[in-house]
Amino acid sequence: MTLHLYFxxxxxxxxxxxxxxxxxxxxxxxxxxxxxxxxxxxxTLTGAFHLAALNVPSSVYGILPLIVALATxxxxxxxxxxxxxxxxxxxxxxxxxxxxxxxxTALLFGVVTVAVLNPIVAGTRTAxxxxxxxxxxxxQSVLSISDEGLWLRQGTPEGQxxxxxxxxxxxxxxxxxxxxxxxxPDGSPDFRIAATSAELTSGxxxxxxxxxWDLGAGTDNPERDATVYPQFRLDSDLxxxxxxxxxxxxxxxxxxxxxxxxxxxxxAGFSARQHRVWLQMELSLPLLFAAMVLIGAGFxxxxxxxxxxxxxxxxxxxxxxxxxxxxxxxxxxxxxxxxPVPLAAWAPPVAGIFFALGLLLHLEDG
Numbered sequence: 001m002t003l004h005l006y007f008x009x010x011x012x013x014x015x016x017x018x019x020x021x022x023x024x025x026x027x028x029x030x031x032x033x034x035x036x037x038x039x040x041x042x043x044t045l046t047g048a049f050h051l052a053a054l055n056v057p058s059s060v061y062g063i064l065p066l067i068v069a070l071a072t073x074x075x076x077x078x079x080x081x082x083x084x085x086x087x088x089x090x091x092x093x094x095x096x097x098x099x100x101x102x103x104x105t106a107l108l109f110g111v112v113t114v115a116v117l118n119p120i121v122a123g124t125r126t127a128x129x130x131x132x133x134x135x136x137x138x139x140q141s142v143l144s145i146s147d148e149g150l151w152l153r154q155g156t157p158e159g160q161x162x163x164x165x166x167x168x169x170x171x172x173x174x175x176x177x178x179x180x181x182x183x184x185p186d187g188s189p190d191f192r193i194a195a196t197s198a199e200l201t202s203g204x205x206x207x208x209x210x211x212x213w214d215l216g217a218g219t220d221n222p223e224r225d226a227t228v229y230p231q232f233r234l235d236s237d238l239x240x241x242x243x244x245x246x247x248x249x250x251x252x253x254x255x256x257x258x259x260x261x262x263x264x265x266x267x268a269g270f271s272a273r274q275h276r277v278w279l280q281m282e283l284s285l286p287l288l289f290a291a292m293v294l295i296g297a298g299f300x301x302x303x304x305x306x307x308x309x310x311x312x313x314x315x316x317x318x319x320x321x322x323x324x325x326x327x328x329x330x331x332x333x334x335x336x337x338x339x340p341v342p343l344a345a346w347a348p349p350v351a352g353i354f355f356a357l358g359l360l361l362h363l364e365d366g
Contacts, residue, residue: 010079015109051128064289122255149167154238174198178195178197255279
């Protein structure tokens with residue numbers, strides 16, 4: 001037990017050290033990028049640091065598997081250099097037993113990453129998007145999903161308009177059981193339109209079986225003066241791209257809220273495949289960390305006197321990168337519907353674990 005705790009502590013320190021190192025490095029790079037994105041005088045050094053500090057967590061989160069792989073190389077190269085692995089073997093402990101502590105530590109780190117770091121990164125990413133949009137005066141999100149359906153907002157020369165629909169097609173350009181509520185420049189209600197369907201065309205909504213109520217000043221009885229239209233055209237500044245971009249990325253949603261968001265998204269008529277893939281990818285992250293540990297150990301659990309240490313390190317890094325990019329490629333295939341969602345999320349880490357175990361059995365105990 002003491003030896004397991006010793007290996008686990010050294011591995012945890014290696015992970016935390018590399019995590020801090022990469023965070024500082026990426027923070028400095030991101031600060032430079034933030035300053036370059038704005039004209040002179042538009043942003044201060046403090047503002048650039050604030051934006052970079054909010055953006056770096058998502059960047060570091062994306063390379064955590066590679067950090068775990070590097071930490072594994074640091075651990076076992078250090079143990080080989082001090083001959084601690086030789087002593088461990090001489091004591092009768094096999095390679096797989098020596099790997100138990102780092103693998104369990106990686107699995108626990110993966111669980112903490114998904115359960116704790118994921119919501120933190122989602123919060124910092126949302127805060128970064130909002131602050132960056134406010135700083136650059138760019139457009140904010142126009143779409144929201146709730147249990148009551150979906151909500152859109154659009155700007156008009158006369159004021160703002162809120163749109164609510166019970167459901168929609170996969171990209172939000174066709175709405176059903178839809179209501180438009182227009183507000184004047186002073187924020188008071190101007191008119192309300194209810195329609196069975198609305199389709200977004202170039203610069204306007206095409207409404208079917210619409211009914212309009214005037215709500216402005218001087219209207220005594222809106223229901224009595226309401227007008228019914230078989231077809232009605234309502235100007236809009238929305239586009240397909242703006243609605244699609246309003247969904248944001250699944251990584252901006254905390255994993256604890258993601259299942260409910262997926263249900264709301266599908267209930268509203270949108271495709272939630274991208275969010276389902278992301279959810280399964282996050283749940284499989286502990287296994288990916290374990291696979292990275294096994295791959296790194298398979299090439300570095302050898303005495304340094306055997307030579308070819310540099311070659312072995314490069315092979316370990318190459319296979320870790322290959323597994324990392326294979327996972328990303330499987331994610332793209334899953335989001336596009338080319339392969340099932342569970343296969344896209346779980347196949348790469350499971351394949352990496354079995355490959356690494358086979359390599360260890362061949363090189364160490366074979």
